Amino acid sequence: MNDRSAAIPALELPLSARAPGKCILFGEHAVVHGAPELVLAIDLSTQVLVRGAAAFALNADPDGLEHNPYFRTVVERCWAGRPPVAVRAVSRIPRAAGLGSSSAFVAASVAAFGAASGGLSRADLARRSFAVERGAQGVGSPGDTSACVAGGYVTLNGGSGPVLWTLSDGEKEWTARRASDPGWTWVVAYTGVPRSTAEAVRAVGRRLGEPGGPELLAEFTRVATEGIRALEAEDRAQVAALMIQNQELLRHAGVSHPRIEALLEAARPVSEAGKLTGAGAGGSVVILPERGREVELLRRLARAGALTFVVRASPHGAEVVDPNDPAPLPS
Ligand code: PMV
Numbered sequence: 009m010n011d012r013s014a015a016i017p018a019l020e021l022p023l024s025a026r027a028p029g030k031c032i033l034f035g036e037h038a039v040v041h042g043a044p045e046l047v048l049a050i051d052l053s054t055q056v057l058v059r060g061a062a063a064f065a066l067n068a069d070p071d072g073l074e075h076n077p078y079f080r081t082v083v084e085r086c087w088a089g090r091p092p093v094a095v096r097a098v099s100r101i102p103r104a105a106g107l108g109s110s111s112a113f114v115a116a117s118v119a120a121f122g123a124a125s126g127g128l129s130r131a132d133l134a135r136r137s138f139a140v141e142r143g144a145q146g147v148g149s150p151g152d153t154s155a156c157v158a159g160g161y162v163t164l165n166g167g168s169g170p171v172l173w174t175l176s177d178g179e180k181e182w183t184a185r186r187a188s189d190p191g192w193t194w195v196v197a198y199t200g201v202p203r204s205t206a207e208a209v210r211a212v213g214r215r216l217g218e219p220g221g222p223e224l225l226a227e228f229t230r231v232a233t234e235g236i237r238a239l240e241a242e243d244r245a246q247v248a249a250l251m252i253q254n255q256e257l258l259r260h261a262g263v264s265h266p267r268i269e270a271l272l273e274a275a276r277p278v279s280e281a282g283k284l285t286g287a288g289a290g291g292s293v294v295i296l297p298e299r300g301r302e303v304e305l306l307r308r309l310a311r312a313g314a315l316t317f318v319v320r321a322s323p324h325g326a327e328v329v330d331p332n333d334p335a336p337l338p339s
Contacts, residue, residue, distance in 0.1 A: 025329060026324075031294050039182075053100065105292050107198075134173050156326055163185045163187050194294055195302065
């Protein structure tokens, strides 16, 4: 997936690109501070169609540059001084739910603009996507955008798989690696409570700066390191035990939420483990279902008021697709 044949080729407008959303299994928040993370690209995606136009627009909104900081930043950084384009974005990823809707939009847009600017290596696509997301959001790690660009399971600053790319924000450095896919099915449940990633990241940053903060970060590091090792060994029981520990640490960090706890509680009798995924403070939970009890799990979560998704790893990272593709969202 990281070879030359998988790079973004040079193409002319109009063109279309697609990128998957993501789900974090271990290490959200701590990864912002350089700790390890395990994240997978999921089989829900965002597709963008970019074509020349008389004026810039996003989904027919002529003020899209003003209204959407991700669109504005991707245009500023990847299309500066070029003629106006109209972008249409279609997504099956719920917004502000911790499932990477903004990273998928960014990765797909950077891929499209990269293709229309002479092509791009996959590592450059990952670096530019991180720069755009960070520029628009002000805070954050390259975990989300790396998963959306690479597809499959990805580790940041941990794991033993082949290196995909290295990234830096000038202060911190991250190494993204490929992790193998155990082929497991996950259930993601959205609480319906939207939240701001930037606010949650800043709040955890303050928490880690208080007394006990360094110890908490060390625990996040231990749990993610062991979790990555357990996933690589396809040790489901150990992955489950560590997910539960990770959720406990996220509670200590102050980013759980009564709706998150209610969904975890509803899932408990038919799941091996569950935790919040993403920034928390609302957003979604990811659950490792008890094998054979998936349907009951979905019923329980729906009764508890969640919007549920059964997800597996998407083997496809961000890619250019045929703009005439009659089925734009085949996930
Ligand atoms: O914005 P979300 O909810 O998809 O998740 C972001 C994950 C964090 O670790 C909280 C922030 C980051 O950029 O890594």
